[in-house]
Amino acid sequence: xxxxxxxxxxLSAAVLGAALMIAGCSSGDGxxxxxxxxxxxxxxxxxxxxxxxxxxxxxxxxxxTYQKAGKKEEAEQIRKIAEQPTGEWIGxxxxxxxxxxxxxxAEKADRTALLVLYNIPHRDCGxxxxxxxxxxxxxxxxxxxxxxxxxxxxxxxxxxxxxxxxLVDGCTGQEFHEERYALLTEAVGKLAALxxxxxxxxxxxxxxxxxxxxxxPLQRAGIDQADGFSVNxxxxxxxxxSIAYGKQLSAKTGDKPFVxxxxxxxxxxxxxxxxxxxxxxxxxxxxxxxxxxxTSDPLVDAYIWGKRPGESDGECKGGPKAxxxxxxxxxxxxxxxxx
Numbered sequence: 001x002x003x004x005x006x007x008x009x010x011l012s013a014a015v016l017g018a019a020l021m022i023a024g025c026s027s028g029d030g031x032x033x034x035x036x037x038x039x040x041x042x043x044x045x046x047x048x049x050x051x052x053x054x055x056x057x058x059x060x061x062x063x064x065t066y067q068k069a070g071k072k073e074e075a076e077q078i079r080k081i082a083e084q085p086t087g088e089w090i091g092x093x094x095x096x097x098x099x100x101x102x103x104x105x106a107e108k109a110d111r112t113a114l115l116v117l118y119n120i121p122h123r124d125c126g127x128x129x130x131x132x133x134x135x136x137x138x139x140x141x142x143x144x145x146x147x148x149x150x151x152x153x154x155x156x157x158x159x160x161x162x163x164x165x166x167l168v169d170g171c172t173g174q175e176f177h178e179e180r181y182a183l184l185t186e187a188v189g190k191l192a193a194l195x196x197x198x199x200x201x202x203x204x205x206x207x208x209x210x211x212x213x214x215x216x217p218l219q220r221a222g223i224d225q226a227d228g229f230s231v232n233x234x235x236x237x238x239x240x241x242s243i244a245y246g247k248q249l250s251a252k253t254g255d256k257p258f259v260x261x262x263x264x265x266x267x268x269x270x271x272x273x274x275x276x277x278x279x280x281x282x283x284x285x286x287x288x289x290x291x292x293x294x295t296s297d298p299l300v301d302a303y304i305w306g307k308r309p310g311e312s313d314g315e316c317k318g319g320p321k322a323x324x325x326x327x328x329x330x331x332x333x334x335x336x337x338x339x
Contacts, residue, residue: 051085052106099149262288
């Protein structure tokens with residue numbers, strides 16, 4: 001089962017600079033909601049949702065576009081996405097600059113940056129998000145750049161969606177297995193050594209298989225050094241099913257806690273069409289539970305929005321390239337949501 005990921009569009013230098021400037025001007029005391037100029041996008045209350053809301057993200061820009069066009073109803077729907085913290089997917093070219101920009105902006109707003117690292121060599125097995133670092137040395141240099149960019153600032157890192165899963169399901173060729181295990185172990189160790197960084201190694205989703213298949217590969221990939229693991233990144237399985245899957249896996253990995261991507265699981269998975277295509281821009285989906293660390297379950301560290309709702313899974317069902325903003329899909333997600 002292939003679960004392609006949109007690596008996400010990177011912020012341009014100008015947009016990132018604007019995000020830093022706005023965060024710096026509106027950080028306040030970090031406890032109350034703070035309005036940012038233009039769209040009124042605010043940070044969520046820190047007690048239950050410590051992650052940084054990017055005031056210049058694609059959804060925030062879409063809110064402004066709709067406002068200028070007089071489309072107030074559409075703007076309020078997209079605000080459901082824009083006002084929530086989502087993962088910032090670090091691009092391949094300037095990892096140190098991007099990691100520094102996001103974590104500095106988060107620090108100025110007294111929040112934690114949520115970063116997704118998705119650049120492992122031979123990524124996505126030739127699917128819509130294929131690519132990744134050219135080789136092991138390039139990946140190590142990239143991880144070094146991310147670590148230098150984060151420094152001692154607060155960050156939560158989701159490490160390499162599907163990288164372990166694709167070692168198990170046969171998607172990644174056998175000749176790449178040993179190197180991938182080594183790269184993941186080294187990455188976990190380097191990031192976990194940072195003073196204020198939490199690392200969650202990705203562990204697939206509730207629909208691909210069972211925990212018996214993946215817990216030993218996770219151990220080989222360095223789960224013992226990590227703060228925990230992530231499930232359902234960019235996928236649609238319900239929170240209930242994700243918790244059940246996570247708890248089974250946790251029991252096999254020394255009771256490691258986990259985080260769940262709830263960004264688009266409000267209506268659960270899509271059950272129609274070919275099984276290997278159900279993950280890609282499925283219709284009729286909805287936003288899930290908002291990000292929070294108040295999950296009422298000691299094993300679930302947080303609900304996160306790792307995938308940025310409204311960004312395409314790939315060129316399927318009329319969508320643009322993986323990671324590109326798709327306003328029509330974003331609007332449908334928001335309209336179908338009870339959030």
